[in-house]
Structure formats: C-alpha cells, structure tokens
Amino acid sequence: MKVSRRSFVATGVAGLAGALVGRTARCVATEMALPDEDGYKLWLRYAPPGSNAEVYRRLATQIFVTGQSATAKAIREELSAGLAGILGAAIPASESIEDGAIIVGTPKTSDAINRLNWTADLDEVGPEGFLIRSTTIANHPVIGIASNGELGALYGAFHFLRMLQTALPIERLDISKRPKIQIRMLNHWDNLNGSVERGYAGRSLWLWGELPNTLSPRYADYARANAAIGINAAAINNVNADFRILTAEYLRKVAALADVWRPYGIRMYLSANFAAPKRLGGLPTADPLDKAVAAWWQAKADEIYELIPDFGGFLVKANSEGQPGPKDYGRNHAEGSAVLADALAPHGGNVIWRAFVYDEDIDPDRTKRAYIEFTKLDGQFRPNVVLQIKNGPLDFQPREPFHPLFGALKETSAFAEVQPTQEYLGQAKHLVYLGTMWKEFLDSDTFAHGPGSTVGKVIAGELQPTRLTGMAGVVNPGLDANWCGHHFCQANWYAFGRLAWDPQLSAQQIAEEWVRMTFTNNADNVKTICGMMMSSRETFVNYTMPLGLHHLIGGDHYAPHPQNTQAARPDWTGVYYHQASADGIGFDRTSTGDKAVEQYFPPVCEMFDNLATCPEKLLLWFHRCGWDYKLKSGRTLWEELCAHYYQGAAQAAALQATWSTLAAEIDSARYKHVAARLTIQVADAGKWRDEILQYFQGFSGRPIVHS
Numbered sequence: 035m036k037v038s039r040r041s042f043v044a045t046g047v048a049g050l051a052g053a054l055v056g057r058t059a060r061c062v063a064t065e066m067a068l069p070d071e072d073g074y075k076l077w078l079r080y081a082p083p084g085s086n087a088e089v090y091r092r093l094a095t096q097i098f099v100t101g102q103s104a105t106a107k108a109i110r111e112e113l114s115a116g117l118a119g120i121l122g123a124a125i126p127a128s129e130s131i132e133d134g135a136i137i138v139g140t141p142k143t144s145d146a147i148n149r150l151n152w153t154a155d156l157d158e159v160g161p162e163g164f165l166i167r168s169t170t171i172a173n174h175p176v177i178g179i180a181s182n183g184e185l186g187a188l189y190g191a192f193h194f195l196r197m198l199q200t201a202l203p204i205e206r207l208d209i210s211k212r213p214k215i216q217i218r219m220l221n222h223w224d225n226l227n228g229s230v231e232r233g234y235a236g237r238s239l240w241l242w243g244e245l246p247n248t249l250s251p252r253y254a255d256y257a258r259a260n261a262a263i264g265i266n267a268a269a270i271n272n273v274n275a276d277f278r279i280l281t282a283e284y285l286r287k288v289a290a291l292a293d294v295w296r297p298y299g300i301r302m303y304l305s306a307n308f309a310a311p312k313r314l315g316g317l318p319t320a321d322p323l324d325k326a327v328a329a330w331w332q333a334k335a336d337e338i339y340e341l342i343p344d345f346g347g348f349l350v351k352a353n354s355e356g357q358p359g360p361k362d363y364g365r366n367h368a369e370g371s372a373v374l375a376d377a378l379a380p381h382g383g384n385v386i387w388r389a390f391v392y393d394e395d396i397d398p399d400r401t402k403r404a405y406i407e408f409t410k411l412d413g414q415f416r417p418n419v420v421l422q423i424k425n426g427p428l429d430f431q432p433r434e435p436f437h438p439l440f441g442a443l444k445e446t447s448a449f450a451e452v453q454p455t456q457e458y459l460g461q462a463k464h465l466v467y468l469g470t471m472w473k474e475f476l477d478s479d480t481f482a483h484g485p486g487s488t489v490g491k492v493i494a495g496e497l498q499p500t501r502l503t504g505m506a507g508v509v510n511p512g513l514d515a516n517w518c519g520h521h522f523c524q525a526n527w528y529a530f531g532r533l534a535w536d537p538q539l540s541a542q543q544i545a546e547e548w549v550r551m552t553f554t555n556n557a558d559n560v561k562t563i564c565g566m567m568m569s570s571r572e573t574f575v576n577y578t579m580p581l582g583l584h585h586l587i588g589g590d591h592y593a594p595h596p597q598n599t600q601a602a603r604p605d606w607t608g609v610y611y612h613q614a615s616a617d618g619i620g621f622d623r624t625s626t627g628d629k630a631v632e633q634y635f636p637p638v639c640e641m642f643d644n645l646a647t648c649p650e651k652l653l654l655w656f657h658r659c660g661w662d663y664k665l666k667s668g669r670t671l672w673e674e675l676c677a678h679y680y681q682g683a684a685q686a687a688a689l690q691a692t693w694s695t696l697a698a699e700i701d702s703a704r705y706k707h708v709a710a711r712l713t714i715q716v717a718d719a720g721k722w723r724d725e726i727l728q729y730f731q732g733f734s735g736r737p738i739v740h741s
C-alpha cells in the first residue's frame with residue numbers, strides 16, 4: 035500500500051534546509067499537509083531523505099574543512115546548511131578529528147587529507163575531480179572528500195550531499211569522479227534592459243541598475259546551484275550582443291558578479307558585439323585586419339582582465355541573423371575570430387565562436403550552410419578559438435539529426451550547444467524533460483573515427499586531440515521564484531549540468547536524482563514522476579512535429595503555424611521545410627535531392643539516404659514521401675501522421691492524469707503550479723493535433739483517422 039506523504043510527514047520538513055529541527059526528527063503521524071514550496075531552492079533543498087537517516091546521523095557527525103580561502107568557506111557553509119537540513123540538526127565544525135568526521139580539502143589545504151596519502155589517485159582525477167572514501171584517521175572512522183584542487187573538493191562535497199539527498203548508502207564509500215568535459219557553460223540570452231530573449235521565467239537575474247554596489251542573494255545561490263552540478267562558466271548577456279556590456283561602467287558591474295561566483299568556480303564570459311570597435315570605440319571600421327581595430331580589442335581585453343583576472347573570454351554570434359561580423363568587411367570567420375583571440379591569448383582567454391550561421395548565398399538549404407562554411411576553414415582558426423555548434427543543423431527543433439559538423443572538424447575545437455530553455459519545446463508551459471533528447475544527440479554515432487565515434491566522445495575530445503572541450507546550455511533562469519517558470523524546466527538546467535560533466539550518464543539516472551532532490555524520495559512517487567519525464571519529449575514530438583517534421587511553428591516558436599509563408603526570409607517559414615503538396619510531404623535531402631546527407635560520414639550518410647534504413651523518426655527530415663508511402667507499421671504515411679498526433683495528444687492527457695494521482699504526495703503550491711500548466715499543455719496538444727492535421731489534410735485529401 036502506498037503511504038501518503040500527507041499523512042506521514044517527517045518533522046524536519048522539506049524545504050527547511052538550515053532550520054534546526056529536533057535531532058530526533060522522525061516520522062510522526064499527522065494530518066498536516068506538506069508545507070508549500072516555491073521551488074527557489076532548486077536541487078539544494080536539503081530535506082530529510084526519509085530512509086537511511088539513522089545511518090547518516092551515525093556516520094556524519096562533524097564537519098572538518100580546514101583552509102581560509104573563499105572556496106573552503108563555501109564548502110564549510112554548504113556542508114553545514116546541507117547536513118543540518120538532511121540530518122535534522124546542526125553538526126559541529128571542529129578542529130580535531132572525531133568518529134564520523136567529514137574531512138574535505140586538498141593535500142595542500144588540509145593536513146588530514148595530506149596524511150591519507152592518496153597522491154597517485156588524486157593526480158589521476160585532476161584538479162576538478164575528487165575522491166570520496168570511507169577511511170580511518172587515528173582509528174577514527176571518517177569520510178574523506180579530497181581533490182588536488184579546491185574546486186574538486188567543492189564538487190566532491192556537493193556529490194556527497196547529493197548522495198545523502200537521494201538516500202544512497204554511505205557505509206563503504208570508494209568513489210572517484212572527474213569531469214569529462216572542460217568548459218561546462220551556461221549561456222544567458224539576457225539583454226541589458228532586463229528582458230530575456232527566449233526567456234520564460236521573468237526578468238533577467240542581473241540587476242544592472244543596482245550593480246555593482248548591491249548584490250542580490252540570488253547571485254550566490256545561482257553559483258551554488260551551478261557548482262552543485264559541475265557548471266564552471268557562464269556567458270551572461272545575449273549573443274545578439276549589446277556593445278555597451280563592454281563599457282567601463284558595465285564591466286565594473288560584471289566584475290562584481292564574477293567576484294561572487296569565483297569561490298564556486300564559475301568563470302565569467304561575455305557575448306561581444308563584433309562591431310564594438312566602431313560603435314563603442316568610435317573607429318571608422320571593425321575590420322578584423324585593421325591595426326587600430328586589433329589594438330582596440332587588445333586594450334579592451336587588458337581592461338577586462340584588470341577587473342576580472344580569471345575572465346573566460348568572448349562568446350560571439352557573427353554574421354548571423356543580422357549581427358555584425360567579419361564578412362561585412364570581406365573577411366571570413368577565421369580572420370574575424372583571430373582578432374579577438376589574439377587580444378585574449380596573452381591573458382589565457384578563449385573565443386567561443388558560434389557556428390549558427392546560415393547566409394543564403396552559401397546553399398539553398400539552410401541546414402547545409404554552417405557545415406559548408408566551417409569545414410572550409412578548418413585548420414585556419416587560432417588555437418584559442420572554439421566553434422560552438424548547436425546539437426542539430428537547424429535550430430533546437432523537437433527532433434533533429436545531429437549536426438554534421440560534429441566529427442568533421444579535424445583541427446578546430448568544437449563545443450556543443452543545447453537549449454534547456456525549451457524555446458521550441460513548449461517554453462515554460464509544457465512539461466518536457468530534455469535529458470532523453472540530449473542523450474539521443476550525445477549517443478549518436480558520427481562514425482568520424484569508425485564505429486563508436488559518438489558525439490559525446492567527439493566533444494569530450496576522446497577521439498582526437500583537441501585543445502579545449504566544452505558544452506554550453508542556453509538557459510532561462512529569471513526572477514520568477516522558481517527560477518525557470520515551470521518547476522520541471524529546472525530539470526533541464528540540472529540535466530544539462532550533469533551531462534556536461536559526464537555525457538555517459540543516463541537520462542533516467544539524472545531524472546531520478548533530480549526528482550529525489552527536488553520533490554520526494556518516496557520510491558513510488560519517484561517512479562511515477564520519472565516515468566512522466568522520461569516519455570515527455572517523445573510525447574511533445576508526437577503532438578507537434580513527428581516523423582522528422584520541423585519548424586511547423588510561428589514566430590513565437592510556441593504555437594503551430596505550418597501555413598506560414600510570410601516571414602522576413604523563406605527559411606523562417608513553415609512551408610520551406612515541410613513542402614506539403616497533393617503528392618506528398620517532406621524535404622528531400624538525399625543524394626538524389628539536395629545532398630545534405632553527404633555531409634555525414636559513411637555509413638551514416640547511407641543510412642539516412644536510404645528510405646529502408648533511415649530511422650522513421652527522421653523520415654521527413656531527409657525524405658520526401660507520398661501520402662500513401664507505407665511505413666513499418668503497415669500504415670500509410672498519412673495514417674501514421676494521424677496516429678502520431680492522436681497518440682501525442684493522448685499522452686499529454688495521460689501526463690495530466692498521472693500528475694493528479696500525486697496531489698497528496700507533493701506540496702500543494704508546487705502541485706497546483708504544475709497542474710495548471712498541464713492543463714495548458716493538454717489544450718495545446720489538442721490544438722496542435724487538430725490544426726496540423728486539418729492543414730495537411732488540405733494537401734493529402736484523405737480523411738483524418740482518429741485513433
């Protein structure tokens with residue numbers, strides 16, 4: 035029988051991390067409902083885990099973190115608050131080791147860690163990696179959390195807290211972890227006026243009017259939440275960049291933020307406007323080969339590093355969607371990035387140059403353009419330039435094949451860019467967990483170096499030497515109490531961080547961790563909520579763009595708009611992509627069509643090219659098919675389309691029904707918040723189904739099959 039959390043509530047209640055409730059906290063029968071939560075604490079709620087609490091109280095009795103650095107202080111504070119919440123009582127931080135001490139540090143900052151003599155293993159995991167082991171010191175059973183670097187020790191402390199939050203055993207610990215990717219970065223598309231491009235969670239987090247003198251507590255909480263999942267970098271302004279971010283006035287504000295983040299290892303990056311030498315510097319040109327332009331960037335870089343000595347570098351969107359760039363001066367992307375790279379190089383900074391370009395003169399097919407431009411330039415970029423490539427060749431659609439640039443660049447570092455903000459995936463209204471989508475992407479085999487050359491391995495630099503590895507997530511945290519608009523959108527921020535740390539982790543494991551830390555440790559409820567999350571992306575694909583359809587959306591990127599012919603450019607319309615007519619639907623990108631498949635390595639190219647082997651989930655991305663084309667199910671294409679849309683809408687309704695079984699298991703505030711959004715999602719799913727099928731019926735001329 036399922037025991038309702040409403041009738042058995044621990045006295046140390048969820049969401050009161052740091053509150054000192056009785057050491058003997060235990061379940062008591064009460065009719066009290068779970069206290070409302072607003073979601074602000076993200077995955078740092080530090081609620082009592084339920085099971086294992088007694089073991090934890092026995093094995094974690096003391097915090098022993100030596101060192102006076104800001105990071106050591108952050109570790110101490112996090113462990114104190116975390117353990118107080120989890121154990122239901124504060125535990126002392128003291129200077130002599132007792133049974134149950136949690137000892138954290140580096141061999142340099144902690145004599146105790148030094149005495150453990152884990153040198154070889156610590157060298158193995160590197161300065162951001164860590165070891166967590168059950169051991170003894172002077173006959174005291176203790177838990178050591180060690181790294182060669184203070185950030186590694188911080189990550190280890192967060193890992194340990196996650197184990198407790200998710201009710202894992204800690205009796206015989208022997209854990210060794212290291213990040214597989216070097217730069218694990220958030221990209222914010224925040225404007226200086228406080229609006230957020232593709233943000234759905236309120237105004238920008240960065241309160242420019244108050245900075246640098248007033249520091250919102252959110253800045254440190256943001257850094258804590260990021261460090262907890264291993265994120266170590268953030269670019270805080272929109273890639274459609276306002277040049278004013280580079281003024282002395284704004285740089286002082288940016289430096290104040292960087293100061294708050296430094297103890298948590300979050301390095302500051304800025305999006306730079308390529309025309310800044312002109313618009314801010316007053317030069318007659320921003321030509322990257324102009325000496326005065328180079329000198330201007332050099333001086334600007336020097337000025338930034340004066341204020342922010344560990345500044346990460348510039349993120350640049352150039353010659354894309356109206357942004358200025360080197361092509362304005364007849365120069366290419368390599369020449370354009372070089373002028374910025376040379377300015378940053380003396381300080382150790384990097385240029386992250388976005389590969390999201392699609393100039394119409396390159397090729398009639400938008401999805402082919404970036405590959406054509408950048409493969410030509412491979413080998414011409416400065417060593418401190420990396421290309422940041424979206425997961426797919428179009429633009430964060432519900433389903434795309436992986437971008438053919440992954441694996442194709444032999445001499446240029448490549449970062450992957452994904453989009454937790456759900457621009458095309460229901461924004462903050464639909465429950466869509468993207469862990470499964472990113473796993474599909476990361477596990478895609480490029481065959482660039484033979485079988486097994488997955489995107490995950492390519493971006494982790496496991497297949498060929500690469501100077502820098504990275505993964506960026508376009509996120510939307512804003513001033514909404516729950517940061518993300520939808521409580522479940524938090525899971526996408528979380529999953530991004532975890533996958534950037536280790537692309538091999540499973541979407542299921544990540545979902546489960548998040549649910550346990552965010553909602554409940556009750557096994558039945560964890561299973562129910564994870565079940566909802568794990569199927570949610572396919573559900574969204576089904577009711578919006580199944581079978582490889584893409585961009586059937588209007589300018590808000592939310593509602594169906596397949597009939598759109600009126601955008602500023604053809605490749606912003608729906609008809610450009612679906613090409614529906616009386617004889618069929620789909621974009622012919624095969625070897626007899628526009629040859630986009632040839633951008634992939636064999637045998638991926640052949641697999642996509644051949645109707646018999648092309649995965650049906652990508653069918654209309656690569657192939658144009660008649661309405662009566664027979665699919666593996668035995669249904670015609672038209673019938674199959676109908677089936678997907680009906681299935682998707684039914685699945686959305688099922689999500690809602692499943693959530694309603696949790697009414698007594700989740701605090702009422704968050705329960706209702708999610709329930710209200712599910713009502714919208716169900717209505718939207720029906721609308722998508724009906725509008726798209728009616729529209730395509732105008733071409734297919736066949737009856738809509740209700741299933």
Ligand code: GCW
Nearest residue numbers: 223231232273274351390429
């Ligand atoms: O997905 C599109 C968005 C734009 C965005 C652009 C990009 C920042 O609709 O809002 O601009 O991609 O990635 O540069």
